Amino acid sequence: MSEPRYKWIGTRPIRPDGFDKVTGRASFGADLSLPGMLYGKVLRSPHAHARIRSIDVEPALATPGVKAVVTAADLPDLASEAVRGAETQTDFQDLSRNVLARDKVLYHGHAVAAVAATSRTIAERALQAIRVDYEVLPAVLDLDAALADDAPILHEDLRTKGVEGADQPTNLAARIEIGRGDVEKGFAEADVVVEREFTTRMVHQGYIEPHAVVAQSGEDGHSVVWCCTQGPFVVRAYCARILGLDPSQIRVIPSEIGGGFGGKGTIYQEPLAILLSRRTGRPVKMVMTREEVFRATGPTSGTRIRVKVGATAKGKLTAAAATAIYEAGAFKGSPILPGSMTMFAPYVLEHVRIEGFDVVLNKPKVAAYRAPGSAMAAFAAESALDELAIRLGMDPIDFRLANAAREGTEAPYGPRFGRIGFVETLEAAKRHPHYTAALGPDQGRGIACGFWFNVGLQSSAAVNLNEDGTAVVVSGCPDLSGTRITLAMMAAEELGIPIERVRAVVADTETIGYNDLSAGSRVTFATGMAVVEAARDVVRQLSARAAAIWEVDPQEVRWEEGRALPPEGAAGKPEPLGIAELARRAAQTGGPIVGQASLAARGAGPGFATHICDVSVDRETGRVSIERYTAFQDVGRAIHPGYVEGQIQGGVAQGIGWALGEEYLWNSSGAMENPGFLDYRMPVASDLPMIDAQLIEVPNPTHPYGVRGVGETPNVPPLAAVANAVHAATGRRFTDLPLSPPRVLEALDSEE
Amino acid sequence: MSEPRYKWIGTRPIRPDGFDKVTGRASFGADLSLPGMLYGKVLRSPHAHARIRSIDVEPALATPGVKAVVTAADLPDLASEAVRGAETQTDFQDLSRNVLARDKVLYHGHAVAAVAATSRTIAERALQAIRVDYEVLPAVLDLDAALADDAPILHEDLRTKGVEGADQPTNLAARIEIGRGDVEKGFAEADVVVEREFTTRMVHQGYIEPHAVVAQSGEDGHSVVWCCTQGPFVVRAYCARILGLDPSQIRVIPSEIGGGFGGKGTIYQEPLAILLSRRTGRPVKMVMTREEVFRATGPTSGTRIRVKVGATAKGKLTAAAATAIYEAGAFKGSPILPGSMTMFAPYVLEHVRIEGFDVVLNKPKVAAYRAPGSAMAAFAAESALDELAIRLGMDPIDFRLANAAREGTEAPYGPRFGRIGFVETLEAAKRHPHYTAALGPDQGRGIACGFWFNVGLQSSAAVNLNEDGTAVVVSGCPDLSGTRITLAMMAAEELGIPIERVRAVVADTETIGYNDLSAGSRVTFATGMAVVEAARDVVRQLSARAAAIWEVDPQEVRWEEGRALPPEGAAGKPEPLGIAELARRAAQTGGPIVGQASLAARGAGPGFATHICDVSVDRETGRVSIERYTAFQDVGRAIHPGYVEGQIQGGVAQGIGWALGEEYLWNSSGAMENPGFLDYRMPVASDLPMIDAQLIEVPNPTHPYGVRGVGETPNVPPLAAVANAVHAATGRRFTDLPLSPPRVLEALDSEE
Numbered sequence A, B: 001m002s003e004p005r006y007k008w009i010g011t012r013p014i015r016p017d018g019f020d021k022v023t024g025r026a027s028f029g030a031d032l033s034l035p036g037m038l039y040g041k042v043l044r045s046p047h048a049h050a051r052i053r054s055i056d057v058e059p060a061l062a063t064p065g066v067k068a069v070v071t072a073a074d075l076p077d078l079a080s081e082a083v084r085g086a087e088t089q090t091d092f093q094d095l096s097r098n099v100l101a102r103d104k105v106l107y108h109g110h111a112v113a114a115v116a117a118t119s120r121t122i123a124e125r126a127l128q129a130i131r132v133d134y135e136v137l138p139a140v141l142d143l144d145a146a147l148a149d150d151a152p153i154l155h156e157d158l159r160t161k162g163v164e165g166a167d168q169p170t171n172l173a174a175r176i177e178i179g180r181g182d183v184e185k186g187f188a189e190a191d192v193v194v195e196r197e198f199t200t201r202m203v204h205q206g207y208i209e210p211h212a213v214v215a216q217s218g219e220d221g222h223s224v225v226w227c228c229t230q231g232p233f234v235v236r237a238y239c240a241r242i243l244g245l246d247p248s249q250i251r252v253i254p255s256e257i258g259g260g261f262g263g264k265g266t267i268y269q270e271p272l273a274i275l276l277s278r279r280t281g282r283p284v285k286m287v288m289t290r291e292e293v294f295r296a297t298g299p300t301s302g303t304r305i306r307v308k309v310g311a312t313a314k315g316k317l318t319a320a321a322a323t324a325i326y327e328a329g330a331f332k333g334s335p336i337l338p339g340s341m342t343m344f345a346p347y348v349l350e351h352v353r354i355e356g357f358d359v360v361l362n363k364p365k366v367a368a369y370r371a372p373g374s375a376m377a378a379f380a381a382e383s384a385l386d387e388l389a390i391r392l393g394m395d396p397i398d399f400r401l402a403n404a405a406r407e408g409t410e411a412p413y414g415p416r417f418g419r420i421g422f423v424e425t426l427e428a429a430k431r432h433p434h435y436t437a438a439l440g441p442d443q444g445r446g447i448a449c450g451f452w453f454n455v456g457l458q459s460s461a462a463v464n465l466n467e468d469g470t471a472v473v474v475s476g477c478p479d480l481s482g483t484r485i486t487l488a489m490m491a492a493e494e495l496g497i498p499i500e501r502v503r504a505v506v507a508d509t510e511t512i513g514y515n516d517l518s519a520g521s522r523v524t525f526a527t528g529m530a531v532v533e534a535a536r537d538v539v540r541q542l543s544a545r546a547a548a549i550w551e552v553d554p555q556e557v558r559w560e561e562g563r564a565l566p567p568e569g570a571a572g573k574p575e576p577l578g579i580a581e582l583a584r585r586a587a588q589t590g591g592p593i594v595g596q597a598s599l600a601a602r603g604a605g606p607g608f609a610t611h612i613c614d615v616s617v618d619r620e621t622g623r624v625s626i627e628r629y630t631a632f633q634d635v636g637r638a639i640h641p642g643y644v645e646g647q648i649q650g651g652v653a654q655g656i657g658w659a660l661g662e663e664y665l666w667n668s669s670g671a672m673e674n675p676g677f678l679d680y681r682m683p684v685a686s687d688l689p690m691i692d693a694q695l696i697e698v699p700n701p702t703h704p705y706g707v708r709g710v711g712e713t714p715n716v717p718p719l720a721a722v723a724n725a726v727h728a729a730t731g732r733r734f735t736d737l738p739l740s741p742p743r744v745l746e747a748l749d750s751e752e
Helices: A016-022 A092-099 A120-129 A143-147 A183-189 A232-243 A270-280 A290-296 A336-342 A374-392 A396-403 A422-431 A483-495 A523-550 A579-584 A641-660 A718-730 A741-751 B016-022 B092-099 B120-129 B143-147 B183-188 B232-243 B270-280 B290-296 B336-342 B374-392 B396-403 B422-431 B483-495 B523-550 B579-584 B641-660 B718-730 B741-751
Strands: A038-044 A050-056 A066-071 A111-117 A131-136 A172-180 A192-200 A212-217 A223-227 A250-254 A284-287 A303-311 A317-329 A352-360 A443-452 A457-465 A471-475 A502-506 A558-560 A563-565 A594-601 A607-617 A624-634 A691-696 B038-044 B050-056 B066-071 B111-117 B131-136 B172-180 B192-200 B212-217 B223-227 B250-254 B284-287 B303-311 B317-329 B352-360 B443-452 B457-465 B471-475 B502-506 B558-560 B563-565 B594-601 B607-617 B624-634 B691-696
Touching: A016 A483, A038 A120, A038 A270, A038 A290, A050 A111, A066 A120, A066 A270, A092 A232, A111 A120, A111 A270, A143 A317, A143 A352, A172 A336, A183 A303, A183 A317, A183 A352, A192 A374, A212 A270, A223 A232, A223 A270, A232 A250, A232 A270, A270 A284, A303 A374, A317 A336, A317 A374, A336 A352, A336 A374, A374 A396, A374 A443, A374 A641, A374 A718, A396 A422, A396 A443, A422 A443, A422 A607, A422 A624, A422 A691, A443 A718, A457 A483, A457 A523, A457 B457, A471 A483, A471 A523, A483 A502, A483 A523, A523 A558, A523 A563, A523 A579, A523 A594, A594 B594, A607 A718, A624 A641, A624 A718, A641 A691, A641 A718, A718 A741, B016 B483, B038 B120, B038 B270, B038 B290, B050 B111, B066 B120, B066 B270, B092 B232, B111 B120, B111 B270, B143 B317, B143 B352, B172 B336, B183 B303, B183 B317, B183 B352, B192 B374, B212 B270, B223 B232, B223 B270, B232 B250, B232 B270, B270 B284, B303 B374, B317 B336, B317 B374, B336 B352, B336 B374, B336 B443, B374 B396, B374 B443, B374 B641, B374 B718, B396 B422, B396 B443, B422 B443, B422 B607, B422 B624, B422 B691, B443 B718, B457 B483, B457 B523, B471 B483, B471 B523, B483 B502, B483 B523, B523 B558, B523 B563, B523 B579, B523 B594, B607 B718, B624 B641, B624 B718, B641 B691, B641 B718, B718 B741
Parallel strands: A038 A284, A223 A250, A317 A352, A471 A502, A624 A691, B038 B284, B223 B250, B317 B352, B471 B502, B624 B691
Antiparallel strands: A038 A111, A050 A131, A066 A111, A172 A352, A192 A303, A212 A223, A212 A284, A303 A317, A443 A607, A457 A471, A457 A594, A558 A563, A607 A624, B038 B111, B050 B131, B066 B111, B172 B352, B192 B303, B212 B223, B212 B284, B303 B317, B443 B607, B457 B471, B457 B594, B558 B563, B607 B624
């Protein structure tokens, strides 16, 4: 079968929204101001764990300029329940209590009350006037302490899910198990077995834009909410639940978004802004400081993962087992499930077993972070496999190729893979010049692989044809990564018109059908499918209009390069009718032309990647420098290669930060000690080389253009790739991230 | 055929947008402010007619705080052309030159230049610094002067349209002719003939909200325009043409609108705001003063109409003829065509002929005003018919009944009427107690009838089902008259759910398919049809989802009261599935449910009305007071009777203002002398009795609920109804509006 020829798919047009972003003109969450607007601020707990005896808001309310103060008493007291949310189980009791603490505060920074005042300064001053009487409780700050027999209990009503007969209060929220076969049998067949324990720390998504919201409530009880979010429909649904409203009473308008990476798929201040606006009858703006973002919005879990892998002398994996414990933060719900499911997903394994634990402790509740749970799992698995390959004396790529999942392989979590491109990424890595380039002294090269499911979920899109034949692509998924231009390109391809004649916009929750989060690497895949369907709907209508004009059977009209072509031998030999002409005549031929599609997308093609990382290690300072990095990823088909590369580069950069510098540092009372970008060490441009993104295109057969999600997979391999490279450079196997200079230095010193 | 039973159609739910409107919270055109926003102001001509020798903007540009100054030189110099606009022929050369004068100013107040500055005050000061060198020309201020042989010519290139061989420059822009038969023959058959000339003056639509716009242009050349308008898509199209842009480069977001009445269906400042924003890179707000609204936005034509009507002694109309001359203002395009078409439309006439003239003169260019052209035509026709009935000694209603158009009657302008309710309005008027109520001294009763076509045109709508089973109705027609709640009611009826569970919103030009103006009494009719289609699309999808769950044929599923009912004898006897349950399960059954419809609506049912007016005339002061007013109108079917009554009351109030007090007063140099609501006498609540709106429901067979347009017809009869009542009270036939106290007094004095 020959490759399809495309006009726009695979090209690199400039995204129109880029101009406003680079010149600082784009409107982000905090950029809206309304007449009469109040400023909201949140009072946060100074304790990691305490009972709230009482809250006296009267002194704050008496402060001139203060218009309202709210506490958990102003929210419905929701019963615990697990309702299927957009991506994960959402317990609205937990969500409500994370939005405003009720009875207890569970982490340092936990929201306790919110104030709306005529200025930011007055609001901040009023916070200090709120008197909270706390009974301070012992804080649970690490997994051992959380799981100890005499551990202080965060939630008296929490029982372990997934364990028979667990009826005692506990901090262990869930136990899960993934796998098949008989791992003991598998390990017995192994010639070499590696077993090790790996740990990672809480890290933050580190989006540049803090959470920001403006809410305006009308006299009819209807509220309009502007905010930066990955999911306006999720904000609507969650706020409605927390506030006891109908979703139809809330309209969410998404602003531009300065990064989300999973962390902007839930709510924090949004219901408070609505509540304060309903109370005061005025618009209320709430913008977090960076410190608030760190202290009170979702990082991802710190983890402890024990891995055991075995292989024959010839390099065939015989078994893999793991025990993974993930920090959930103050409320249940770490990404232990996807972490466990993805851990060994790239490999053919007859015997595999992963036991996972979700543990609550007195830290902020975690949120999704790019391929949730998977990077830490891959850090453990790919480090262990690296060691196994070394012990076997095998090239690490050859070792993986010998065990690589292919079409038809049964994934550890159940289903068989369809057409996937994992082997292609390994083969591309092996033949790439990077893999055999010479290394200098104190340098090392590591490789690691990664997997992410990618998801489909629900999307709606419309394609509105303008009267001049230009088109507007309307979707409801905030643009995190260039998805507007990408969706426009698919529509341009279908319509056969120049990309400059297609504009893509993100609508709000009242002007487009339901859309799930911009998350799970799903927008170009699932919303793209909806756009393609909607554009084909437009083409069908245009062809029908042309057929009516020519008085021929619509089935006989062909659409090509933006024109309807008459059937051979049509009466009067009519000329082709272009889209602009058909649009101009729409009023006479039946009215406006609008294509629409809504779907629950299935068949998101899994994404696999192989990364090569070169590091140098400064033996004086312990500093690890990334010298070269090449990421090979099966992207299905890259609609806009530039933004696919950008996704891969961004994911790798985040993974490198996680590997080398990022971590929440806690003091003994459970306060984060580094809640700012000076002390929380994210990599900046000067810390990194150019990340070389190599796009491997193994089209996903379920998408009309072969798209697979690409946004999350790149964040999976870097932790292990860096650690494996540092091992190659130093001979030391690092099992505890980050590989920050003091830690590396200590290890090197202990070696000598 | 029994009457259909409805749950919501015909009820009076509260409109949700009403709360914000009565509390002052709703956002109108001037209510948006953006960071860094500039203020734009327009320099206007101090002459009614002058050549512009030169414009020196440098001193204005040098004013601190002034960021840009534009003149016609900054706009493309468009060639004259007539392109089919949304409702009428739009000549974009004229439109451009009305937006900014080029070469000549043509009326006092004509825009000459626009300034953007950091404050309103600076902008106003900068206007004074612009030096315009005018060569003042003689002004043409009335129809006689305009049509005189030696008249000063406004447009050197204007030739009379509709006249063979007219090749001389002229102020007569067009001659039209409507009619059939042989009027001379008809008049020869008449026993009584009445011939009279009637005049009316320019009056303004008098919307409370002045024109207001904020434009923000991005780095990519794309502009967002917020404004109060009857047609965001028309603003987009017109601005694009005037500025030489593609429509897709402009997004128009309609604000709430404080009245339009036809006058907000075109553009004035909007392209200037876009241009100034493109120049400065900052948002630009422009808000007219009331004086600017009067001086430079569309009033409707002053007119002179000579009418001749004849009837047999038995009261059968034998012929009707008229010569109508309408002021177009500075650019061609008075409503002479619809005025002529509607003049005798309520009557059966074998012989009818109307000759119409469109005349330019040095006054502001007219714009559409509620049933454009028709009220003045009806003033002339219905006054003459009143006189004819009196001369025949017939009851005026009986006389009209004897000649009334019915289903199948050929309208004077061509087509045959379908099912219409004119006779029903006459009969209802005749049997209403008002018609026979006793009158006091110096009181009189008049009746008059009126007709308006009503239009269909293009509409798009979507019905988005939320995940809780509530629905959003999305349309693109600004809500002038309660159309949001009306559209929501139709959707609630189709879906079978409570009206509280349906929310209707007006989307912008990028999030809904094309929509023509909110005008021509078309929204409830045409957009309503689209909403009904879209809601039925939702019901079809819901039924299909239920069928899939039940594993039955979708054709066998019935939808009733918001629930899908399984077919008799379905396996397992399933329970009905409600909309909320089906919405909740949408993700699992195929994705979001969105209904969509776009159409070019045909078959707008014509609207007829009969009005009864009682006046008393104060013989001391000449003041005419409206004592009682009852309007009978065929409304097809009233979806929300409260808002239909409101439309009728509003239209009558405007007609009464036109009849009794409103007029543009000019000084000798062509400046309007009364450009404010103190001196321009619109009726206020205390000037009027409660207008009794009697809804006659003769369903329009082409609309699923029988809707006819209702907004314009009520403005047609009042001029004549009032004048006929004053005749009854005084015995004087007034042929020149308004019947202001001095004029009435003068007539009464001359009588005595």
